[in-house]
Amino acid sequence: MSDDRPVLVIGCGLIGTSLALALTEQGRTVHLADAVPSNVELAVSRGAGSADSVDDPELVVVAVPPSVVADVTLKALADHPEAVVTDVTSVKTELIDTVERSANAGRFVGGHPMAGKERSGPMAAAARLFEGRPWAIVPTSSSAETAVMLVTAVAESVGAVPRRMDAENHDRAVALVSHVPHLASVAVAGLLNDAPEGALDLAGPGLRDVTRIAGSETGLWIDILGGNAGEVRRLLEALRTSIDRAIESLDTDPAELSGLLDAGRAGSGLIPGRHGGASERLAVVYVSVSDQPGELSRLMADTGESDVNIEDIRIDHELGRLVGQVEISVLETGADTLVDALTARGWAAHR
Numbered sequence: 001m002s003d004d005r006p007v008l009v010i011g012c013g014l015i016g017t018s019l020a021l022a023l024t025e026q027g028r029t030v031h032l033a034d035a036v037p038s039n040v041e042l043a044v045s046r047g048a049g050s051a052d053s054v055d056d057p058e059l060v061v062v063a064v065p066p067s068v069v070a071d072v073t074l075k076a077l078a079d080h081p082e083a084v085v086t087d088v089t090s091v092k093t094e095l096i097d098t099v100e101r102s103a104n105a106g107r108f109v110g111g112h113p114m115a116g117k118e119r120s121g122p123m124a125a126a127a128r129l130f131e132g133r134p135w136a137i138v139p140t141s142s143s144a145e146t147a148v149m150l151v152t153a154v155a156e157s158v159g160a161v162p163r164r165m166d167a168e169n170h171d172r173a174v175a176l177v178s179h180v181p182h183l184a185s186v187a188v189a190g191l192l193n194d195a196p197e198g199a200l201d202l203a204g205p206g207l208r209d210v211t212r213i214a215g216s217e218t219g220l221w222i223d224i225l226g227g228n229a230g231e232v233r234r235l236l237e238a239l240r241t242s243i244d245r246a247i248e249s250l251d252t253d254p255a256e257l258s259g260l261l262d263a264g265r266a267g268s269g270l271i272p273g274r275h276g277g278a279s280e281r282l283a284v285v286y287v288s289v290s291d292q293p294g295e296l297s298r299l300m301a302d303t304g305e306s307d308v309n310i311e312d313i314r315i316d317h318e319l320g321r322l323v324g325q326v327e328i329s330v331l332e333t334g335a336d337t338l339v340d341a342l343t344a345r346g347w348a349a350h351r
Contacts, residue, residue, distance in 0.1 A: 005058035006031055008080070010072060012043040014117060015088045016063030017125035020048035022158040025127050031057065035064075042122040056080075059150060061111075062087040066223040070098040077104035084147040086111040086154075090174055091227035092138045092167040100140045109151040110138030112170065113160055114178070118215040131159030136170050175231035179224065180239065182213055183232070189214035205316045205327070282311055283335035285328045288348040289315075299326060299347065306341035308334035 006029040009020045020030045020043060030049030034040045040051050060076045060083045062069060069089045076085045077099075085108045089095060092110050099108045115133040117124055135155035139148050148164075155162045165173070189211040192200065225232055242260060249256035289295050296315075303310060312329035330338055335351055342349035 005029075005056065006054050008033065008054050008057040008060045008076075008083070009049065009063060010034070010060065010076060011063030012036075012039040012048070012122045013063060014120050014122070014124050015113060015115070015129075016061065017043045017046065017048050017122040018115075018127065018129040019061060019063070019088070019113075019158065021046065021125055021127035022130065023154075024049055026157060039122055043125070046122060046125060048122070048125065057083045059083060059154065060085045061154075062089075064089075065220060066091050066095075066227040070095050073099060073108065074102055074104075077102065077107060083107065084109065084150050086151045088113055089227075090178065090224050092136075092170045094227060096138065096140055096167040100142065105140045105142045106144045107147055108140055109143050109147050110136075110140070110167065110170075111151055111155065112136040112138065112174070113155070114174075115160070116216075118213065120217045120220065128159070130155070133160050134163050135160035136174075137162050137164045138167050138170050139164070171228050172231050175228055175235055179228055179232050180235045182216070182221065183225070183236065184239065185211055185214040205314065281332045282329045283332045283351060285330060285335055285338050285342070286350055287326045287328065287342060289324050289326050291324055296326070299342075302342060302345045302347065303328065303338065306338050308338040308341070 007020075007023055008031045009016045010033045012020070012032055012034040016032075016034075020032060024030050024047060031054040032040050032043050032049045032051055034043075043049065044051050057080055060080055062073050062076055062085065064072050064087075066089050069087055073085060073087055073095065076083070081104075085104075087095065088111055090112055092112065096110055099105050113130050113133060113135045115129045117129075137148065137152055137155065152162045152164075192211070245256060246260055249260070287299060289299055308330050310328055310330060314327045316325045316327065328338065339349045339351055
């Protein structure tokens with residue numbers, strides 16, 4: 001990217017504002033636009049850029065909902081004839097098809113950062129949102145290689161990991177890794193509305209893991225699912241077949257049920273591990289920590305002195321007690337070492 005030519009971000013929601021914050025931190029000049037003026041005001045108040053108009057941006061980032069992304073993208077290409085235009089929308093085939101019919105397709109490169117939160121809007125934005133996350137780079141059939149390189153460089157500059165692919169493969173992939181998992185989470189969370197009194201008092205981290213993403217904004221997901229309906233439908237039908245098999249086998253066919261469970265275990269092992277490499281065998285070390293200032297810091301310091309690297313960490317507060325249970329994920333080979341080290345330092349630790 002050029003240091004002296006500005007970037008225009010159209011759409012000051014979570015993704016657009018987060019990208020603007022990240023680029024502004026790098027010293028880039030960022031201009032902001034949104035159909036809702038208050039979104040621009042909030043993004044400006046966060047330090048994401050300027051509300052001033054811009055005549056000659058090097059890059060225009062279209063960060064609007066899927067239902068309007070094609071129209072906004074075509075207008076951006078027409079309004080800024082010297083700029084490369086990209087987007088951050090989660091569905092690509094229809095957009096790419098539309099842009100390819102225009103005379104400006106060579107200056108457009110589709111993009112999709114695989115990052116987000118349950119909360120939306122400019123106040124939820126974070127400059128570090130993209131660090132370590134995949135960023136799909138989806139050119140048109142006529143995208144200039146210089147345009148592809150520019151969009152790739154932007155993704156890399158905010159800490160993302162670019163992955164180049166075509167639109168059809170992108171939409172098939174996101175249906176599998178994002179869209180259907182979201183619907184599965186929603187379906188499980190919906191069952192909780194009819195939970196009998198006291199049932200949710202037994203809820204633990206497993207339920208929170210499954211239902212976490214169900215809290216995302218409904219309107220945006222209507223757009224996303226509608227834009228990728230064909231691929232989502234195909235996978236939902238496959239999921240329905242698996243659920244039907246589970247229902248039928250619960251009382252009559254333990255072998256069939258076992259097969260389903262084993263297939264799930266095998267599938268979970270295919271999810272890439274750290275840095276996109278092979279999935280690694282992890283173990284969880286559980287540590288009880290009193291809910292007092294400084295205790296978590298002390299635990300982290302003691303863990304560091306064990307020479308066992310932390311792969312992941314989470315905290316689950318115990319029901320009715322001022323105690324939290326910290327779950328420290330480490331490589332299987334280091335779990336016993338960590339338990340011994342923490343126990344020796346007075347922690348209640350176990351696997």
